[in-house]
Amino acid sequence: MPDLGSSSSHPYLANGLSRDLRCRSYDVVVVGGGVGGLTAAMGAAASWSVGLLTKAGFDETATFFAQGGIAAALAPYDSPELHLRDTLAAGAGLCDEEAVKVLVQEGPDRVYRLERLGTKFDKLDGQLILASEGAHSVPRIVHAGGDATGSVVEGALVEAMVAGRRVALHEDEFVVDLIMREGRVVGALSLSPDGGFTASFARAVVLATGGAGQLFANTTNPPAATGDGHAMAFRAGAWLRDMEFMQFHPTAFYCSENPALLVTEALRGAGAYLRDIHGERFMLGIHPQAELAPRDVVVRRMKEVMDRDQVDHVLLDARHLACVDLRDKFPTVTQGLRARGVDLCTQLVPVSPASHYFMGGVITDLWGRTSLPGLWACGEVASTGVHGANRLASNSLLEGLVFGERVVHDIERSFRVPGLLEPPEPILSLPATNAPGNSEGDVAAARERLALTMSRLCGIVRSEAALCEARRTVKEIRGALRPPRARVAELELVNLLTLAELMIESALRRQESRGVHLRSDYPERDGRWLKNIAVRRENAGKRSFRVLERGERPDD
Numbered sequence: 001m002p003d004l005g006s007s008s009s010h011p012y013l014a015n016g017l018s019r020d021l022r023c024r025s026y027d028v029v030v031v032g033g034g035v036g037g038l039t040a041a042m043g044a045a046a047s048w049s050v051g052l053l054t055k056a057g058f059d060e061t062a063t064f065f066a067q068g069g070i071a072a073a074l075a076p077y078d079s080p081e082l083h084l085r086d087t088l089a090a091g092a093g094l095c096d097e098e099a100v101k102v103l104v105q106e107g108p109d110r111v112y113r114l115e116r117l118g119t120k121f122d123k124l125d126g127q128l129i130l131a132s133e134g135a136h137s138v139p140r141i142v143h144a145g146g147d148a149t150g151s152v153v154e155g156a157l158v159e160a161m162v163a164g165r166r167v168a169l170h171e172d173e174f175v176v177d178l179i180m181r182e183g184r185v186v187g188a189l190s191l192s193p194d195g196g197f198t199a200s201f202a203r204a205v206v207l208a209t210g211g212a213g214q215l216f217a218n219t220t221n222p223p224a225a226t227g228d229g230h231a232m233a234f235r236a237g238a239w240l241r242d243m244e245f246m247q248f249h250p251t252a253f254y255c256s257e258n259p260a261l262l263v264t265e266a267l268r269g270a271g272a273y274l275r276d277i278h279g280e281r282f283m284l285g286i287h288p289q290a291e292l293a294p295r296d297v298v299v300r301r302m303k304e305v306m307d308r309d310q311v312d313h314v315l316l317d318a319r320h321l322a323c324v325d326l327r328d329k330f331p332t333v334t335q336g337l338r339a340r341g342v343d344l345c346t347q348l349v350p351v352s353p354a355s356h357y358f359m360g361g362v363i364t365d366l367w368g369r370t371s372l373p374g375l376w377a378c379g380e381v382a383s384t385g386v387h388g389a390n391r392l393a394s395n396s397l398l399e400g401l402v403f404g405e406r407v408v409h410d411i412e413r414s415f416r417v418p419g420l421l422e423p424p425e426p427i428l429s430l431p432a433t434n435a436p437g438n439s440e441g442d443v444a445a446a447r448e449r450l451a452l453t454m455s456r457l458c459g460i461v462r463s464e465a466a467l468c469e470a471r472r473t474v475k476e477i478r479g480a481l482r483p484p485r486a487r488v489a490e491l492e493l494v495n496l497l498t499l500a501e502l503m504i505e506s507a508l509r510r511q512e513s514r515g516v517h518l519r520s521d522y523p524e525r526d527g528r529w530l531k532n533i534a535v536r537r538e539n540a541g542k543r544s545f546r547v548l549e550r551g552e553r554p555d556d
């Protein structure tokens, strides 16, 4: 029987939380309803009973927010080899080449399958329209509804899943922790809106909880992107990797909104320029692809220019492009900007970098298997190795489709092994609670302080001094909190603190600049750091870091 909360050094966040416990049993439990989770849930439901748990609505996923599209080698002038080359180049030496090969080779078939499922990609004369985006050497981005790809894809997946009527949906259930038994993941413990806990037991658990952009003050990510899956996998003892790598998107609309409106990279693909506040294009001469250089290159240059001019934004210029095309191809951005008082056709758009995609994740093999028996991961929470130190634009929806499907094949294989995966007995007890908890105001203030600290000290540019200050502040924030009550905001804050600590410690260890990780005190890329940093929680609660050689797995 899982032993939730029996001692203070226990890994569970649910430590000390108590309510009457409901229990359910499935063959497969999937946590997360974005592209990764929906792909895995639908695939698994063809053969087994599946429960899908999400903490928010389907329209609050990063998948739903996606604008630009899905990268895949579909054109006659393109090939998986070319897509592989571009992905490896953007990843700054840290991609796992085998994983990227899987992505680019299986990608085209997954896109066609998505189309057969009902996704209406944009076409001209019956042919897919392929857009350009940063660091792609040829146009290869399929899109839908102009710049509304994510909502169209999410909508098609949800519709197909609901029509199949085989997945038991549990929306608004906040998964607090993975349930462990003898070193194996056997389920997920969730908190319902009524404050009750449910234990969902399963022979296989798939983590598909998305990213963690909310760790920073300025983000394009939905409110749900608080890194819960990363944190719960860490608590359970899984190996995580690349926690220092947070990608900032160059062009979020400059404002204090959370999340900030993304101004899609495809606009630069269509010819929009970046200008400084004096009106000068500042990417010319910096990179052969100018505004379409890899994101890390654009963001670094933006930061230099903003620091030079002592401002915190630059300008995106689409005024020279045909207005009718802009409205037609970028309805989400055009309307979003109009609602904020900016006319994309005639005005310069103030933009600034915002946290966008977290490369750090739970280490998986090529089949989505994590280091913990019983646990698979796909989508942004997973570290499959395809993104290296800098994700290539529009490769993440593809990753969710490809690896979400692979997870299902691997679960199928593991279910064939007799005797190994008996469903656990649905018994679980939680100790009585007396957790004092924290007031709403305290939680909000701590969350704001954390985000501002991470943006200022562990954001686009880092240094040892800044990271040490961040470490001290995060410790202070954690130290001031009382053990959390069973409230989502409090539990999310604890997860964000865990991620902040892992990011800061990993960033301190990487003494070089590579991909999205820029150290002012180590400004050069250093071949000695052609390595990954992995971390897991040891039994006594200590963090254990390992520096991995290329291709090495932490358990090797």
Ligand SMILES: Cc1cc2nc3c(=O)[nH]c(=O)nc-3n(C[C@H](O)[C@H](O)[C@H](O)COP(=O)(O)OP(=O)(O)OC[C@H]3O[C@@H](n4cnc5c(N)ncnc54)[C@H](O)[C@@H]3O)c2cc1C
Residues within 6 Å of the ligand: 031, 032, 033, 034, 035, 036, 037, 053, 054, 055, 056, 057, 058, 060, 061, 062, 063, 064, 065, 066, 067, 068, 069, 070, 071, 149, 150, 173, 174, 175, 176, 208, 209, 210, 211, 220, 221, 222, 224, 225, 228, 229, 262, 356, 357, 378, 379, 380, 381, 393, 394, 395, 396, 397, 398, 400
């Ligand atoms: C504005 C924006 C634009 C983007 N544009 C593109 C693009 O054009 N192309 C591209 O390839 N990528 C794009 N990306 C990135 C891409 O959208 C994401 O990486 C991808 O959708 C992640 O999918 P996912 O399934 O891993 O997670 P998500 O789609 O984020 O879904 C996460 C799910 O996990 C659930 N969840 C999280 N924590 C818990 C918990 N504790 N308990 C229960 N459920 C939980 C959430 O409710 C949600 O259902 C964009 C991202 C953003 C933010």
